Structure formats: structure tokens, C-alpha cells
Amino acid sequence: GVWAGGLVGDVRLRPSRGTHLVLRDRDLGGLATGLHIPIPGETNRFVLVLPQGDGRVYVGLTDEPVDGEVPDVPDVPETDIGFLLDVLGSALDVTLRRGDVVGAFAGLRPLLDTRGEEGRTADISRKHAVLHSPDGVVTVVGGKLTTYRRMAQDALDAAVTARALDAGPCRTASVPLVGAAAPRTLAGLDAPSHLVRRYGTEAVAVHEMGLERPELALPVVPGHPVTRAELLWAVRHEGALDASDLLDRRTRIGLVAEDRAVAEAEAAGVLAEAVGGHGGR
Ligand SMILES: Cc1cc2nc3c(=O)[nH]c(=O)nc-3n(C[C@H](O)[C@H](O)[C@H](O)COP(=O)(O)OP(=O)(O)OC[C@H]3O[C@@H](n4cnc5c(N)ncnc54)[C@H](O)[C@@H]3O)c2cc1C
Known part of the structure; x- marks a missing residue:
């Protein structure tokens, strides 16, 4: 970066x-x-x-x-x-x-x-470049968020070639994103559309958390759509480790200081629950 x-x-x-x-x-x-x-x-x-x-x-x-x-x-x-x-x-x-x-x-x-x-x-230029330093470091830099897979592919291919490493052909281009599916499949999912837009096929599991425990279906901040279930999902399935991961990276609640202040106690509660190992998916 x-x-x-x-x-x-x-x-x-x-x-x-x-x-x-x-x-x-x-x-x-x-x-x-x-x-x-x-x-x-x-x-x-x-x-x-x-x-x-x-x-x-x-x-x-x-x-x-x-x-x-x-x-x-x-x-x-x-x-x-x-x-x-x-x-x-x-x-x-x-x-x-x-x-x-x-x-x-x-x-x-x-x-x-x-x-x-x-x-x-x-x-x-916003294009990415793969650079080789004299000390052997391969650097990929520049680029776009939308081309991150191509950036990773080019960087790894360069490293594999430079060190003559044993590796098969890159399969990045054919590996779907987690939750990806055809529009028709997504439209038929049993989950609210705002969750489907964010989670794809995984929206069903996020939605079910709120059905099993209705308090998880409540918004974290009144008037903002992110639910407590989404915070818990972020800890359990998206590698969130602290309140900043939850409020600034997995969700964007933290972009508004006023909303962040309201959500912090909720984030702390979710993290404590996840560490405590409350049952569920
Ligand atoms: C304002 C802005 C607007 C943009 N608009 C668009 C857009 O509209 N469309 C688009 O496709 N792209 C856009 N981009 C580009 C895109 O965000 C970046 O090009 C892309 O994130 C670069 O990916 P990267 O992995 O190289 O770097 P990053 O995503 O920055 O990742 C680098 C990572 O390395 C970590 N790191 C740094 N130093 C160390 C260290 N010493 N040890 C360990 N880890 C370290 C950082 O914490 C970071 O997580 C925009 C970028 C910006 C800043």
C-alpha cells in the first residue's frame, strides 16, 4: 500500500x-x-x-x-x-x-x-506495478481495490518466476467471492434485500441469527440498518478482533462520531459474548 x-x-x-x-x-x-x-x-x-x-x-x-x-x-x-x-x-x-x-x-x-x-x-496512472528490487524483494503497488485479485496474481506470479518456485497455474480468476451467486439465486434467498446486498448467500445465516434471538435483529444505532447480528457475525466469521474492526472496518458505523459513541458499548458486549463462547452459529 x-x-x-x-x-x-x-x-x-x-x-x-x-x-x-x-x-x-x-x-x-x-x-x-x-x-x-x-x-x-x-x-x-x-x-x-x-x-x-x-x-x-x-x-x-x-x-x-x-x-x-x-x-x-x-x-x-x-x-x-x-x-x-x-x-x-x-x-x-x-x-x-x-x-x-x-x-x-x-x-x-x-x-x-x-x-x-x-x-x-x-x-x-492508477494502474498497479510489480517491482523487483536488487535485494530480491517483490513489491506490488498502485492499483485499484477493484483489481485486487489481478494485483495479487501478478505479484505472486512474479515471485514464483523470480525464485523458480514449484506452483501450479493461478486459479484466482475462477474462485468466486464468499457469498457470490447468480442474481436469480440471490433474489430467491430468504433474507432482507439489504442483507443480501452485503452478504450474498450468507445473508440467510445472518438473518437466522436474528430470528433465533430477536434482540440480535435490533439495530446497533437507532435509525441505522446495521444489526447486532451483523456485529456478532463479524466476530465469528469475518475475523473482527476489536471494536475498531467492528465499527470502522466490517461496518461503517464509526464514520459518524455520534453514532460511534452510541455503538461502542454494543460492540464491547458483542466481543465479550463471542469470547465467552455463547452458543449459536
Ligand atoms: C482516497 C482513495 C480513493 C480510492 N478510490 C478507489 C476507487 O474508486 N476504486 C478502486 O478500485 N480503488 C480505489 N482506491 C485504491 C485502492 O484503495 C488501493 O489502490 C488499494 O487499497 C491498494 O491495495 P494494497 O493492498 O496495495 O494496499 P492497502 O489496501 O493499503 O493494504 C496495505 C496493508 O498493509 C498494511 N501494512 C502497512 N505497513 C505494514 C507493515 N510494516 N507491516 C504489516 N502490514 C503493514 C496496512 O495496514 C494495510 O492493511 C482508492 C484509494 C484511496 C486512498
Whole structure:
């Protein structure tokens, strides 16, 4: 990822910060449709407004070069928040203020430094690269979330070839995701559609947890669809180890500090139950 330059001396990255805002859909007139808003003065850049179907709307994102040490979690500067609110304001009738921003988060794109110091990070290729260092380290860097399997395949193939390792042909491209199925199969599952969208065929098992123990079918945060069953599922089947895994990574509850505060006790309870080995699937 973006930290590769700190691990392998000859890998040079040009990190670029992408910031998103979290707004309440009620502050956008109940907006239910995604928007692409052209960034004033740019020819091919847009701010995306993405309703999540859970009362939240994500607005993003920025593309700002970042120098210096790569932090574990990048800060969100007020300038990014102001920029996104300004672009939003250029297209909507409603006026949104800083106080309407209920959350904000940023990530650093691991862009390969291919252009020297000149040029904008928005113009650097998002393709991944497999790099061989003189000391034998193979690094895969750049790329997209959507191409993660191709990245893994290319990196492993490079390592297998470089060391003449004994391995069969890669089968990544034909291994389905956990829970994947044909749309017709998914449509016939006995589970609510929002669970099917998140879990695929496994939604049935998540749903059953709530049928067996109705308290697990309740939302973790009033007005937000994630249920207690989903937190327990995350501990039992998705490797969640602590409250941050549950609230920031397996679910996105933690993106809104107010919601996170409500959910923390619930997350602690679920973790305690899982460690205590309560029966069930
Ligand atoms: C703002 C932003 C927007 C993006 N938009 C899109 C998009 O729209 N579509 C898309 O497909 N992709 C998008 N991406 C790209 C995508 O998220 C990244 O390219 C992808 O996550 C890179 O995968 P990776 O495995 O190389 O790195 P990462 O996913 O960053 O994984 C690297 C891992 O290494 C761990 N790590 C770091 N140092 C160490 C160490 N010393 N020891 C052990 N572990 C360590 C980190 O904790 C991390 O888990 C976006 C990225 C950002 C930041």
C-alpha cells in the first residue's frame, strides 16, 4: 500500500489524499439519487454524491498530493472539507454548512512516482506495478481495490518466476467471492434485500441469527440498518478482533462520531459474548 516506500528503499510513491464527507440525507432534502458534480474550472474531474441507503450520504473526493512521512491514518484538513462543500453548493439549492458535516475521512492513494515533482497527482496512472528490487524483494503497488485479485496474481506470479518456485497455474480468476451467486439465486434467498446486498448467500445465516434471538435483529444505532447480528457475525466469521474492526472496518458505523459513541458499548458486549463462547452459529 501507500507505506511501501518506507519498507523498500527503491520504491518511490507520490501519495495523494482523497477525502470524503459524511452528510445526513435529510439535510439534502432526502436525496436518494447519486450525483456527479463537475468541479468548477476542471475539464474531467467530478465530486460524487453517493446516498448509502442508510440515512447517510458520502461526498467526495479530493485528490491532493501529500509530502513527508506517511501517517497510519491521514488527517482531514478543513480545506478539503471547505472544497467539497463549495462544489456541492455549486449544484444544489440547499445550503450546507460545516455543522452539517457529521463525519469526514481520508485515505492516501499509493500512486507510483512516475513524473518527477511536476504534474498533478490526479494525472498519475492508477494502474498497479510489480517491482523487483536488487535485494530480491517483490513489491506490488498502485492499483485499484477493484483489481485486487489481478494485483495479487501478478505479484505472486512474479515471485514464483523470480525464485523458480514449484506452483501450479493461478486459479484466482475462477474462485468466486464468499457469498457470490447468480442474481436469480440471490433474489430467491430468504433474507432482507439489504442483507443480501452485503452478504450474498450468507445473508440467510445472518438473518437466522436474528430470528433465533430477536434482540440480535435490533439495530446497533437507532435509525441505522446495521444489526447486532451483523456485529456478532463479524466476530465469528469475518475475523473482527476489536471494536475498531467492528465499527470502522466490517461496518461503517464509526464514520459518524455520534453514532460511534452510541455503538461502542454494543460492540464491547458483542466481543465479550463471542469470547465467552455463547452458543449459536
Ligand atoms: C482516497 C482513495 C480513493 C480510492 N478510490 C478507489 C476507487 O474508486 N476504486 C478502486 O478500485 N480503488 C480505489 N482506491 C485504491 C485502492 O484503495 C488501493 O489502490 C488499494 O487499497 C491498494 O491495495 P494494497 O493492498 O496495495 O494496499 P492497502 O489496501 O493499503 O493494504 C496495505 C496493508 O498493509 C498494511 N501494512 C502497512 N505497513 C505494514 C507493515 N510494516 N507491516 C504489516 N502490514 C503493514 C496496512 O495496514 C494495510 O492493511 C482508492 C484509494 C484511496 C486512498
